[in-house]
Amino acid sequence: MAKEAMKKAYVPYSKFQVGSALLDSKGNVHLGCNVENAAYGPTNCAERTALFRAIADGEAPRSFRAIAVIGDTAQPITPCGVCRQVLIELCPPDMPVYMANVRGDITETTVAALLPGAFTQDDLGSDGKRSN
Numbered sequence: 001m002a003k004e005a006m007k008k009a010y011v012p013y014s015k016f017q018v019g020s021a022l023l024d025s026k027g028n029v030h031l032g033c034n035v036e037n038a039a040y041g042p043t044n045c046a047e048r049t050a051l052f053r054a055i056a057d058g059e060a061p062r063s064f065r066a067i068a069v070i071g072d073t074a075q076p077i078t079p080c081g082v083c084r085q086v087l088i089e090l091c092p093p094d095m096p097v098y099m100a101n102v103r104g105d106i107t108e109t110t111v112a113a114l115l116p117g118a119f120t121q122d123d124l125g126s127d128g129k130r131s132n
């Protein structure tokens with residue numbers, strides 16, 4: 001399903017298509033692709049597109065079960081740092097992340113393993129500000 005989502009990518013600048021598929025607790029899958037921008041910075045990766053789409057569709061944060069990402073890379077594609085930060089915010093830390101390429105190589109890791117020492121909501125005070 002992530003491979004199918006790749007075809008929807010809007011990538012006029014990099015020409016590099018990425019697809020993602022996010023499994024929720026009800027068994028539904030939310031698809032994402034990368035969406036680029038002439039200003040480059042606003043570009044949204046496939047993983048974040050899938051995550052934000054699921055949240056916008058009403059799925060509860062941290063209720064997700066697995067995410068897959070695929071690109072045309074020599075090795076299985078690996079999420080960027082921004083996506084890792086969003087994954088740790090919205091997914092269970094032990095959630096599997098399946099990284100693939102179009103040749104069929106697949107590597108499995110977890111959300112927590114992708115971002116050791118992550119800054120998370122646990123580091124914030126209850127009012128949303130640091131307590132110190």
Ligand SMILES: O=c1ccn([C@H]2C[C@H](O)[C@@H](CO)O2)c(=O)[nH]1
Pocket residue numbers: 011014016017018033034035036043044045046047069077078079080
């Ligand atoms: O895991 C990744 C890595 C890269 N990209 C996108 C961002 C940009 O559009 C293009 C090149 O970096 O690939 C993703 O969507 N996911």
